[in-house]
Amino acid sequence: MNIKRVFGIGIGIAIIASFYFIVQLNLNMAVLSMVALFALTNGLRSKTFHDQGLVRESKWMKWVSLFFVVAFIVLIIVYRII
Numbered sequence: 001m002n003i004k005r006v007f008g009i010g011i012g013i014a015i016i017a018s019f020y021f022i023v024q025l026n027l028n029m030a031v032l033s034m035v036a037l038f039a040l041t042n043g044l045r046s047k048t049f050h051d052q053g054l055v056r057e058s059k060w061m062k063w064v065s066l067f068f069v070v071a072f073i074v075l076i077i078v079y080r081i082i
Helices: 003-023 027-052 055-079
Strands: none
Touching: 003 027, 027 055
């Protein structure tokens, strides 16, 4: 399966989850799903920049994506979901 398709499916799921939790007024889970959305979109943007030959921008987006991954893990620990 194409990596961009996998990212697209993950982004779609995160968008639906964010919207669902906002409607349900479960803001903790909404923030968690939005952070996951940011991590996925920045990861996809990093891959796209790398494919276009924009190495510096690709590295920047990779680090931004990793920041959101760490934030996602911290939020999971703070919300005690695990």
